[in-house]
Amino acid sequence: MTHVNDRYARQRVLPEIGSKGQELLLNASTAVIGCGALGSVQAQLLARAGVGRIRIVDRDVLEENNLQRQVIFDEEDVAAGLPKAEAAARKLKKINSSIEIEGLVEDVTPRNIEGLIADMDLILDGTDNIETRYLINDACVKHTKPWIYGGVIGTTGMTMTVLPDEGPCIRCFFPETPPPGSLPTCDTAGVLNTAPATVASIQVTEALKLIIGVEAEDYTLLTLDLWTGSYRSVVVQKDKNCPCCGQGRFDFLGAEEVSWTTTLCGRNSVQISPSRVTVLSLDDLSRRLSQAGKVSYNGLLLQFQINDHELIIFPNGRTIVKGTTDESVAKTLYSKYLGN
Ligand SMILES: [Zn+2]
Structure with a gap:
């Protein structure tokens, strides 16, 4: 019988999770790559849900303009000039001291990505750039690790779960990276703070389902616009000619050392x-x-x-x-x- 004072009582009574699901969460590990607007919501929800081991990787230092959407940080963190991974790890330890939390102040590169994901069950995309996402995709397809893509711009967002060997990968429908400067960035287009909060919540929901073993019915790319209230879900097919998951070419992982x-x-x-x-x-x-x-x-x-x-x-x-x-x-x- 669940004790009402158990910190996960509300999840244990939820039929979708239950005590069995809760034990699976406590034994699971998840890497959050990038701890900006998406990553700070992801990391926080995972920690509160009791995912047993969380690794946060981020290369950046906090700035005041981050506070508008990066909900795990506060003014004291900015004043202390903390790296995001460190500030997030400190905060998460206060939120849940019973799980294992690791904050790594590192740039994700072809050199270190495989090591960063090797001992993790699944990977959440909290990055803000295409290059790193393709790198995550390569590493996850190579090592058959599930990862959950998420991206946000303006009032819109996108998310998709990638299950290597089963469903499509990101290169099945975006085979090549767009040329630099061809896409708007958060700095040029701005960002509504509810967009990353929503996308990250969906990513975490999918992560919890994966950990608990809920099987995907089909593979969909979800796009949403928070401002107009439109949500669209498109079924994506695996492309057997995909350079990555079809032909097994890991172009981003094998790229020459990124320029310094x-x-x-x-x-x-x-x-x-x-x-x-x-x-x-x-x-x-x-x-x-x-x-x-x-x-x-x-x-x-x-x-x-x-x-x-x-x-x-x-x-x-x-x-x-x-x-x-x-x-x-x-x-x-x-x-x-x-x-x-
Ligand atoms: Zn593919």
């Missing part, structure tokens, strides 16, 4: 990732850099203000240069203050 600089879409920032593995002493660096400009170091990352630019430096040397989209300007600042 990346313009962060619409963010007026460039990210620089050192090609070799490094461990910086941010203590030493903060002493050195304080001769040149304003430095703040919170134990996790270092922020360095120099004229109109700000460098956010992580312990592994990855650096976000804010205040420019010009990769050469960013590289120059990087080599000037961090060396090469």
